[in-house]
Amino acid sequence: MGSGSKGRTVMEVGADGVALITLINPPVNSLSLDVLFSLKDCYEEALRRDDVKAIVVTGAKGKFSGGFDITAFEGVRNGSMASETKPGYVSIEIISDTVEAARKPSVAAIDGLALGGGLEVAMACHARVSTPTAQLGLPELQLGLIPGFGGTQRLPRLVGLAKALEMMLMSKPVKGEEAHTLGLVDAIVSRDELVNIARQWALDIFHRRRPWVASLYKTDKIEPLGEAREILKFARAQARKQAPNLKHPLVCIDAIEEGIVSGPRAGLWKEAEAFQALPHSDTSKSLVHIFFAQRGTSKVPGITNIGLVPRRVNKVAILGGGLMGSGIATALILSNYPVILKEVNDKFLQAGIGRVRANLQSQVKKGKMSQEKFEKTISLLKGVLDYESFKDVDMVIEAVIENVSLKQQIFADLEKYCPPHCILASNTSTIDLNLIGEKTRSQDRIVGAHFFSPAHVMPLLEIVRTKQTSPQVIVDLLDVGKKIKKTPVVVGNCTGFAVNRMFFPYSQAAILLVERGTDPYQIDRAITKFGMPMGPFRLVDLVGFGVAIATGMQYVEHFPERTYKSMLIPLMQEDKRAGQSTRKGFYIYDEKRKASPDPELYKYIEKSRSISGVTIDPKLVKLPAKDIVEMIFLPVVNEACRVLAEGIAVKAADLDIAAVMGMGFPPYRGGIMFWADSLGSKYIYSRLEEWSKMYGEFFKPCAYLAERAAKGAPLSAPAEQAKSRL
Numbered sequence: 101m102g103s104g105s106k107g108r109t110v111m112e113v114g115a116d117g118v119a120l121i122t123l124i125n126p127p128v129n130s131l132s133l134d135v136l137f138s139l140k141d142c143y144e145e146a147l148r149r150d151d152v153k154a155i156v157v158t159g160a161k162g163k164f165s166g167g168f169d170i171t172a173f174e175g176v177r178n179g180s181m182a183s184e185t186k187p188g189y190v191s192i193e194i195i196s197d198t199v200e201a202a203r204k205p206s207v208a209a210i211d212g213l214a215l216g217g218g219l220e221v222a223m224a225c226h227a228r229v230s231t232p233t234a235q236l237g238l239p240e241l242q243l244g245l246i247p248g249f250g251g252t253q254r255l256p257r258l259v260g261l262a263k264a265l266e267m268m269l270m271s272k273p274v275k276g277e278e279a280h281t282l283g284l285v286d287a288i289v290s291r292d293e294l295v296n297i298a299r300q301w302a303l304d305i306f307h308r309r310r311p312w313v314a315s316l317y318k319t320d321k322i323e324p325l326g327e328a329r330e331i332l333k334f335a336r337a338q339a340r341k342q343a344p345n346l347k348h349p350l351v352c353i354d355a356i357e358e359g360i361v362s363g364p365r366a367g368l369w370k371e372a373e374a375f376q377a378l379p380h381s382d383t384s385k386s387l388v389h390i391f392f393a394q395r396g397t398s399k400v401p402g403i404t405n406i407g408l409v410p411r412r413v414n415k416v417a418i419l420g421g422g423l424m425g426s427g428i429a430t431a432l433i434l435s436n437y438p439v440i441l442k443e444v445n446d447k448f449l450q451a452g453i454g455r456v457r458a459n460l461q462s463q464v465k466k467g468k469m470s471q472e473k474f475e476k477t478i479s480l481l482k483g484v485l486d487y488e489s490f491k492d493v494d495m496v497i498e499a500v501i502e503n504v505s506l507k508q509q510i511f512a513d514l515e516k517y518c519p520p521h522c523i524l525a526s527n528t529s530t531i532d533l534n535l536i537g538e539k540t541r542s543q544d545r546i547v548g549a550h551f552f553s554p555a556h557v558m559p560l561l562e563i564v565r566t567k568q569t570s571p572q573v574i575v576d577l578l579d580v581g582k583k584i585k586k587t588p589v590v591v592g593n594c595t596g597f598a599v600n601r602m603f604f605p606y607s608q609a610a611i612l613l614v615e616r617g618t619d620p621y622q623i624d625r626a627i628t629k630f631g632m633p634m635g636p637f638r639l640v641d642l643v644g645f646g647v648a649i650a651t652g653m654q655y656v657e658h659f660p661e662r663t664y665k666s667m668l669i670p671l672m673q674e675d676k677r678a679g680q681s682t683r684k685g686f687y688i689y690d691e692k693r694k695a696s697p698d699p700e701l702y703k704y705i706e707k708s709r710s711i712s713g714v715t716i717d718p719k720l721v722k723l724p725a726k727d728i729v730e731m732i733f734l735p736v737v738n739e740a741c742r743v744l745a746e747g748i749a750v751k752a753a754d755l756d757i758a759a760v761m762g763m764g765f766p767p768y769r770g771g772i773m774f775w776a777d778s779l780g781s782k783y784i785y786s787r788l789e790e791w792s793k794m795y796g797e798f799f800k801p802c803a804y805l806a807e808r809a810a811k812g813a814p815l816s817a818p819a820e821q822a823k824s825r826l
């Protein structure tokens with residue numbers, strides 16, 4: 101049964117005749133099979149015992165349940181749990197026929213969270229009481245699954261089809277208060293009163309003072325059949341449009357529809373069969389991998405396992421109020437950190453503060469922030485023009501332009517004006533941190549805090565450590581990252597760090613292909629179809645040619661042998677086509693920033709082709725989408741392997757998260773290394789080798805890749821594991 105064998109429930113019968121069943125499986129009381137079997141045993145005992153009139157189900161330590169035990173899917177996949185998990189065993193035999201159909205009433209007492217299977221157990225109870233802040237939802241789709249314990253049937257019957265679809269398809273939980281308004285819970289109570297009120301509620305149902313409701317057979321919230329069909333049709337169209345590569349949202353809609361058209365019992369069976377099959381899909385394997393990989397990024401050997409406790413960061417200073425600095429300031433004040441924003445003159449300072457205000461105001465406009473919260477949040481920001489107020493800051497984040505000598509001067513100043521414990525972070529995206537700190541004696545507290553633009557929106561934070569950065573500083577920054585709701589990835593110091601370095605071949609491969617005859621728009625189409633938010637050319641337009649050329653120079657300087665040198669972008673830049681900001685780049689842009697292909701582009705391609713001295717390759721002119729994807733992404737994989745081999749990243753899964761959160765690599769493909777392993781190291785090696793013979797060094801597979809391919813080992817396996825495959 102593997103790691104599924106854990107957790108339990110306990111039952112205590114009170115003098116009032118209420119059996120209190122508590123789910124216990126730390127840290128989130130997930131529903132392992134052991135918990136579910138134990139729940140069934142408790143129910144059977146409660147139903148047998150004459151001294152039990154009613155039942156209350158709750159979760160230990162302020163959390164109802166985080167849902168089915170996600171670690172157990174491995175067992176489901178490898179067949180070791182086959183007999184216990186035959187379709188419908190849990191959802192029909194335990195949840196429907198034992199809990200909901202019991203001849204004694206149950207009430208769920210919900211605090212903390214009731215997610216996935218947790219909410220499904222609660223919905224099978226005859227009433228639910230909740231604390232106002234509890235989170236209730238069915239987020240299974242984010243794992244490539246559908247609710248499998250009756251959620252597709254009961255949620256629409258409790259909150260109506262439209263809201264249920266929104267909650268499931270967007271994996272979006274609601275808070276207790278909203279759940280109450282929706283009819284998902286019956287009462288909101290304080291944490292202290294939760295269990296007592298639930299007990300009383302259960303007795304009231306027993307004595308027929310309150311209704312005894314089986315959610316599965318409720319019909320009052322479901323829209324009439326014609327309307328329901330329309331809603332489902334719309335939901336299908338939306339799912340196809342928003343996630344054309346994903347099947348499970350449609351499977352979820354099918355299960356819901358079955359229940360509405362043929363009745364809830366038929367719906368339960370349809371759901372059970374689909375739930376049985378989905379854990380085996382590549383989508384679910386990838387998304388479950390991403391779930392654990394994301395939680396694994398903050399576990400850094402030698403840093404987070406040596407007993408260090410994060411120090412309190414009370415006040416942060418930011419240098420530079422440009423796009424990055426203002427975004428970082430926004431992220432910090434949104435999480436209640438007082439921030440000092442320093443600029444060189446009043447004009448720049450006002451512009452920086454204006455950007456922060458605009459970031460917050462856009463939240464107000466969208467209805468995500470009240471005016472009162474806006475005022476409170478912006479009051480945490482203070483603009484300054486000198487270092488006077490830096491004497492009591494705990495962390496500084498430098499976010500000025502990418503100029504080495506400027507940064508060196510700033511860090512030398514910081515050393516003078518900040519207290520000795522203060523963390524000195526730079527948001528540089530490419531410059532070597534050792535160089536930045538060269539004029540200081542504070543190397544142990546210099547660290548990279550590389551945010552992605554827009555910094556208050558993008559979820560990734562690259563924490564860059566040099567050989568001298570102290571583990572305490574990393575632990576502190578990990579804690580700040582968590583508090584500002586970023587997913588941190590700790591990486592080593594090198595040109596481009598992990599994300600930019602891995603992805604520098606992304607646009608380079610695309611340019612190499614167009615110079616040899618592949619159509620640029622066809623490349624962007626193939627890449628977006630693969631699941632990237634935009635293709636390489638649309639991305640370069642967005643980033644701007646100035647930035648693209650500057651970072652390109654860094655790569656030419658540091659990795660000359662594998663940088664593809666082309667004049668395409670500089671030629672366009674010369675003609676003032678510098679990307680979206682100039683409304684002309686690889687695309688042309690209208691006032692609403694809508695991109696359209698531009699036939700003029702081919703003129704520049706021809707010119708750069710002749711400068712590069714390459715000729716059109718007829719094979720590349722008709723390159724199928726699958727090959728486009730591989731010729732663009734296998735060089736990215738190759739660079740990711742180098743990043744791993746050099747120890748820049750701690751583990752392959754961190755690169756998966758870096759790719760997903762930093763570049764928008766589709767999470768349902770599991771991240772760059774996970775996807776690469778689905779192709780196999782041998783295959784990747786042979787393709788790169790073949791292209792390097794035809795198109796040069798740019799494609800040459802690195803030593804790490806060659807070694808893994810020779811052993812037939814996965815690229816993501818730790819070194820020891822790869823050895824043992826020999």
Ligand SMILES: C[C@H](O)CC(=O)SCCNC(=O)CCNC(=O)[C@H](O)C(C)(C)COP(=O)(O)OP(=O)(O)OC[C@H]1O[C@@H](n2cnc3c(N)ncnc32)[C@H](O)[C@@H]1OP(=O)(O)O
Binds near residue numbers: 130218245
């Ligand atoms: C049949 C059913 O329909 C199928 C299902 O129920 S599938 C599961 C559906 N449930 C979910 O998708 C919820 C997944 N969990 C979460 O979203 C978040 O973990 C949470 C909101 C519960 C808690 O978030 P947060 O407090 O930030 O803590 P977080 O770090 O994420 O999780 C704490 C630990 O619990 C683990 N965990 C969380 N949910 C889990 C679950 N359902 N199963 C197993 N482990 C789980 C995490 O892996 C993490 O472990 P770690 O400490 O070893 O890294």
